[in-house]
Amino acid sequence: HVQLVESGGGSVQAGGSLRLSCTVSGKTYSRTCMGWIRQTTGKEREAVAADCRRLEITYYADSVKGRFTISQDNAKRTVWLQKNSLKPEDTAMYYCAAKGIAGPWNERGNYNYWGQGTQVTVS
Secondary structure, three states, rough: OEEEEOOOOOOOOOOOOEEEEEEEEOOOOHHOEEEEEEEEEEEEEEEEEEOOOOOEEEEEEEOOOOOOEEEEEEEOOOEEEEEEEHHHOOOEEEEEEOOOOOOOOOOOOEEEEOOOOOEEEOO
């Protein structure tokens, strides 16, 4: 069982930055890959970033490439999503999620563990 808890969301003006954090617990952490998935009214669910250190794979959605950066520290059991140059279109509930090592890495991936989400509002 993997438990995920997000933090760091809030309101920010366009062009600003936020850093989301996800604390991870569970004995199978080393066999999971981490991702950040967002959902907002009027848009389909979108995996914005994923990282699988076991496979040395990092994935970014086209909509956030160059602006968002995913990173993780296994020792601290924390996953971050650095979000720069934020746009109003980035407004969404952001979920930290975990999946097995098999792809795909986008929103069609089998992310079977989810946090409760953290709201990000860009105006």
